[in-house]
Amino acid sequence: MAPKPPHKPGPPIQLIRRIDYLAELLKHLPDSLPELPAHESTYHFGLDQELVEEEGTWFAFNRAFEVGFETHKNRDGARLQLRERGKNLNGVIGLFKQAVKDISPAERELVRERVDVLVRAAQDAGARIPVRENRIKRKASSMLVETKRTKRDDEEAQQKDAEITVLDDSDCDSDSDSDKATGSVSFVRSKDPLAEQTHDNMSPISIDSSSDSDLEPVELKQIQRNARELEEMRKEVMQDEEQKREAKAQKQKDAARERQRKHRAKTQKERAASRANRKDSTSGSTSKKLILGEVRDEGTSKELTDLVETSRPGSQWRANRNGKLGGAVHGKQKHTNWYHPFLWVHIDKAAHKTLWSANEIVKVLKRDQPELFGRLNRGTVHHWFAPGGRGWSEATKQNVARHHQLARSGRVGILKAYPRVVEKITAKLKDLRRSGLPVSVSLARSLMLAIIKSEKPDLLKTFKVSEHYVRAFLQSKLDWSHRKGTRAAAHIPENAPEVCERAFFRAVYLMKEYDIPAKARHVLTGNSSTYHERGAKQVDIVAKDEKRAYTLLVASTPSGSILPFQQVWSGSTHRSLPVGGADGMDEAHQQNCNYFGMTFSLRATLDFSAGT
DNA sequence: CGGGGTGTGGCTTATAAGCA
DNA sequence: TGCTTATAAGCCACACCCCG
Structure with a gap:
């Protein structure tokens, strides 16, 4: 599967809440500020789409902000002052919300500053949120406190870190912001009495012995001992925290599992109940409604109850192996293979119809064909989409093309760790096929054994390169299947005896x-079939019996006179042509001297035609 | 403001290939 | 044929949006 592109994170919830808080403040500006009609107002906030396209969201946002508030006119240090209140000003909230979606995290920080500037301006202008709306206020103001504290804490922490260098450890950087913000127990914060003692008594200390200090050796040793103890304690605390984190994660996992188990039990129960209901609701008004088509009888399509199994390509595997010789018994299949052509055709149609909304696709399918798509989940459909949402992903397209997932996966099992070996084997096999030699399992196996022996002989201690493995390799890696030869790859050459003699002596020499x-x-027997690309139209093979066939074109004029025949032959060399001294050639020339001629094509497999 | 609907990431489980 | 493994299905939860 192609790796998913990194998901672009949305704006942080804190920022959204802050903007909401600003919106509340702006709503409660005092009446002393004028509320101007649109044509008199200078507050016109909105992202200019053209600017967004040309210069980016951040630029368009800044421009709108600056044109509205004219901060450049403020003297150094002067705070922004609101000139009016009402609808026009409130438009800035929309501007913020629109902008934060598309900008980078760094730019969001700057937006946050702009929000703060406006919050201060609103507060300066006397905005007060009434008590009855205290919920948001509490939330937002707590955030204010939180952010202030965060900054202060960070500064303090930094100071302490600078002072007690022995505690400075890169691990501490991984402390989450929330830890810092809440001031929770963290070793760097020097809540530890020992640490405080050290901090009080000594100025900068370092475990680094190279640091020149005026301290007496005894004092230095004491400090170093303290430092070691601190280090150990720090480690203990870290370990403790790590364990707590793990325990928490485990607990969450368990809870999720339990939730899912309960949910499944519930749905099973519901299904059982609905089955029971169907059984005893076949009479009276229900039957009438069924006949009239007012309700759908979901129990009538009995053959579809096995949809899940039918859609799966490997159901034979189960039939063949399930529970044999005391082996494992696999339960009924539960996952539907939605790539089945009879199902996918509907899914694809629905996707185009609903403009690629997973939710809509599932709704439409369930409404139109509840028997088929009753169990399709919108989450599943969502996973089929390409990044960006419109269209199927490459992996999905491939799965659809082969009607299910996984086959022709390219997996090579034990050889996975040795791509060089795999590459060599595939290259050799392809070469053999290019020359027309029939590739059988035994030939492929010998070849693989030879290559593995020369490259990674250790593998052969355990790996037998079974014929089963070889077949799987050919199928999985090369997408080859057992094919019958369709065309002669080469003919027996004139110098065949000489070639055979050479081969014989070469074999003798090697032996x-x-x-x-x-x-x-091992003598490979002549074979009319070979492993070859699945679906290839032509399978070239040597030693294939020559076809003695040609095409004869018979044509006539509209008036009915028969034209000279045209014969179309095929061959791969000029030797396929009749030689000048062929039997009957003179006769042919004498009888049809006006008509006899030859034409060649320049294709790899020559066609030539002879008109007589 | 609350409820319902939608989009989406992530976790768990099922499936079938692959290996010994 | 038991066990392992990569990947997809199934499902849930969260964030967000819209509407009354």
């Missing part, structure tokens, strides 16, 4: 040189 026993020889 003598490497002491190869005679029984190790």
Whole structure:
């Protein structure tokens, strides 16, 4: 599966809450500020879409903000002052909310500053949120306190870190912001009496012995001992915290599991109940409604109850292996293979119709074909989408193309860790096929054994390269299947006896040189079939019986006279042509001297036609 | 402001390939 | 044929939006 692109995080909730708080403040500005009609107001906030496209959201936001509030006119240090209240000013909230969606985290920080400026301006102008709306106020003001405290805490922490260098550890950087904000127990904060003592008694200390100090050796030793103890305590605390975190994570996991278990139990119960209901609701008004089509009888499509199983390509696997010889018994299949062509055709249609909304797709499908899509989940549909949402992902397209997932996966099992070996094997196999040699399992196995032996001989201690593995390799890695040859790849050459003799002596030489026993020889029998690309139109193969066939074109004029015949032959060399001294060639020339001719095509597999 | 609907990430489980 | 593994299905929860 292609890796998912990193998800772009949305604006932080704190920022949204802060903007909401500002909105509340702006709503409660005092009446002393004028509320101007739109044409008199200078507050016109909105993201100019053209600017957004040309310069980006951040630029467009800044421009709108500046044009509205004219902060450049304020003298140094002067606070922003609101000139009016009402609808026009409130438009700035929309501007903020629109902008924070599309900008970077760093830019969001700057937006946060702008919000703070406006909050101060509103407070300066006398905005007060009434008590009855205290919920938001509490929330927001607590945030104010929180942020202030965060800053202060951070500064303090930094100071302390600077002072007690022995405690300065990169691990401490990983302390979450929330920890800092709440001032929770963290070792750096020097809540520890020992640490405080150290802090009170000594000025900057460092475990680094190279630091020049005027301290007496005894004092130095004491400090170093303290430092070590501190270090140990720090480690203990860290470990403790780590354990707590793990325990918490585990607890959350358990809770989630329990929730899911309960949910499943509930749905099962509901299903059972609905089945029971269906059984005894076949009479009276329900039957009438059924006949009239007012309600849908979900119990009538009995054959569809096995949809899940039917949609799965590997159901035979279960039938063949399930529970045999005391083996494991797998339960009924539960996952539907939605890539099944009969299902996917509806899904694809619905997707285009609903403009790629997972929720809509599922709704439409469930409404139109509840028997088929009653169990389809919108989350599942969502996972099929390409990044961006409109269209299917590449992985999905591939799954649809092969009607299910996983097959032709390219997996090579034990050889996965040795891509070089795999590459060598596939290259050799492809070369063999290019030359037209039939590739059988035994040939492929010998080849693989030879390559593995030379590259990674250790593997062969346990790995047998079984024929089963070889078949799987050919299928998984090369997408080859067992094919019948369709076309002769080459003919027996003129110098065949000579070639055979050379091959014979080469074999003799090898056997003598490497002491190869005679029984190790293996003669590949002539074979009219081979492993070859699945679905290929032509399967070239050597030693295939030559087809003696040609195409004869018979044509006539509109008036009915028969034209000279045209024969179309095929061959791969000029030797396929009739030679000048062929039997009957003179006769042909004498009888049809006006008509006899040859034409060649320049294709790899030559076609030539002869008109007589 | 609350309720319902929607989009989406992440967790758990099922499936089938792969290996010994 | 038992066990392992990669990937998809199934499901939930959270954030956000819209509407009355």
